[in-house]
Structure formats: C-alpha cells, structure tokens
Amino acid sequence: GRAEPAQYGVALRNRILAQLEWPPPEGLASWDGGSLAQALSVSDDAVWRALRKEGIQLQRHRSWCVSTDP
Template sequence: MARVAVTLSCTAEVMTELERLSRSRSGEVRIAERARIVLACLQGKRNAEVASEIGVRPNTVGQWRRRFAARGIAGLRDEPRSGKPTKYGVELRDRILAQLEVPPPVGRASWDGGSLALALNVSDDAVWRVLRKEGIQLQRHRSWCVSTDP
C-alpha cells in the first residue's frame, strides 16, 4: 500500500525565501536543491515527478517534504552529525594562537610544533591540527653550513 505524501503549505514570505535559496549562486548547492524540491512539492507535484524533474530519488524528495512540513525552512539545513565530539575546541585554538604571540623558549629562534605542544601541555597532533586549520605555517628548520671550498 502506497504512503500518502505530506501536503505542504507556506506563507508568502516563506515562498519568497525558498525562491531566493533555490536561485542562490553563493550559498550551498545542497540547500538550493532542497529548496527546489520543496518548491516543486508546493506546486502539488508527486514525489516521483519532483524526483525525475530535479534528478534525485523519490525517497529523497519525501525526506525533504517531511522535514519542511515539520520544521519549515530550518528543516532544510543539515542536522548535526553523529560521532565522537572534538576533544579540543575553540579554547585550545585560542591558547595556541595566544602562545604564538609570546616569545619562544630560551635557545629557540621561533616556535615549532613540539615546543608549542610542550608549553601548552597538549599533543603535537593537536597543535598541528589547529595550525593547519588556521593556515599557519611555522618556519621550517633548515640546516646550513659554510662552504670552505675555494
């Protein structure tokens, strides 16, 4: 027995916002696609029709139809992902960035990942993860020697 699709309705403001989202070139593509799905559903089309028109599966159309009916435009956004929460957050990021402003330990010309990790009592990996995310490249250590050849 086939399931009956949820009937959608919305206000003029919500319709305007959906149209704006569906035409957005600067926003996320998946949000624009979801807005197009909901707009097609608001025209009274069946899930299979909308799916073939937009190029997605009918169950995808049903999912976004149900989410929009339950939560409105906010339902088109991604839900939080499952998984292990991050061990280090904004606090560690701020500590690392603040430590980079302090002069390095005695005997060092600049900070490196290991000395930052020691100073903050965290792992090297945590330090490098934050530095990569922030786009910070610490000065590479280069060895050199003076050539005595004539």
C-alpha cells in the same frame, strides 16, 4: 561523523595564538609544533591540527631554503 575532543576546539586555538605572541623558548628562533605542544601541555598532533585548521604555517627547524630549480 566523530566529534573532536573539546581540547582541539576554539579554546586550544586561542591558547596557541596567545602563546605565539610570546617569545619562543630559549635556543629557538621561532615557535615550532613541538615547543608549542610542550608549552601548552598538549600533543604535537593537537597543535598541528589546530594550526592547519587556521591555515597557520610555522617555521620548520631548518633556517635555510633549498631550491629545487635546475
């Protein structure tokens, strides 16, 4: 298999988890993938991959829930 670049490893995971402890940028109710990527100067893809690996779910941009119940 292909080795992942170092930036997608434990160091990035730790940086993301540390960043999530801080308040989100002004105007955001919570961190999202894009704002995390920007704050850490990495790609959105790197952030989402690390979060998926950790099983962390971030809030989506929507602040409401759409029910699919009939």
